[in-house]
Amino acid sequence: MEIDKVALIYIKDRKVLSSINKNRELWYLPGGKRDGNETDQETLIREVKEELDVDIIPDSIAYFGTFRAQADPFKFPQGVEVKMSCYTAEFRGTPVASSEIEKIAFFEYADHVKSSAVDVLIFQDLLEKGLID
Numbered sequence: 001m002e003i004d005k006v007a008l009i010y011i012k013d014r015k016v017l018s019s020i021n022k023n024r025e026l027w028y029l030p031g032g033k034r035d036g037n038e039t040d041q042e043t044l045i046r047e048v049k050e051e052l053d054v055d056i057i058p059d060s061i062a063y064f065g066t067f068r069a070q071a072d073p074f075k076f077p078q079g080v081e082v083k084m085s086c087y088t089a090e091f092r093g094t095p096v097a098s099s100e101i102e103k104i105a106f107f108e109y110a111d112h113v114k115s116s117a118v119d120v121l122i123f124q125d126l127l128e129k130g131l132i133d
Helices: 040-052 109-114 117-128
Strands: 002-009 015-021 031-033 062-070 081-088 101-107
Touching: 002 040, 002 117, 015 117, 031 040, 040 081, 040 101, 062 117, 081 117, 101 109, 109 117
Parallel strands: 002 081
Antiparallel strands: 002 031, 015 101, 062 081
């Protein structure tokens, strides 16, 4: 089984924006699962609006990469993978925790230990590319 998700990579001051849902153990990049036949871009715009209350600028969306890892072990059995298609984008507004999000924060690489397995891979990639500290 594979969970298909889309996520935003937003970097500010060499740190990446991360969020934690209410009643969860692990932090994630903002984003989520698609509804029906949504495209990656439509999913990204909708999920980021729901979670951070900001408006993605569609023309700024750029594909970053796709990462796969074990899904959240607090929610899924061993062998269930998450596929995270990641995009960078600019947005209008100031991100705030809304909907199911409890908190948001900008993380440096050292904070990767608080994140999901797939986000750890993304943090490693961001560090290797010199995008975060």
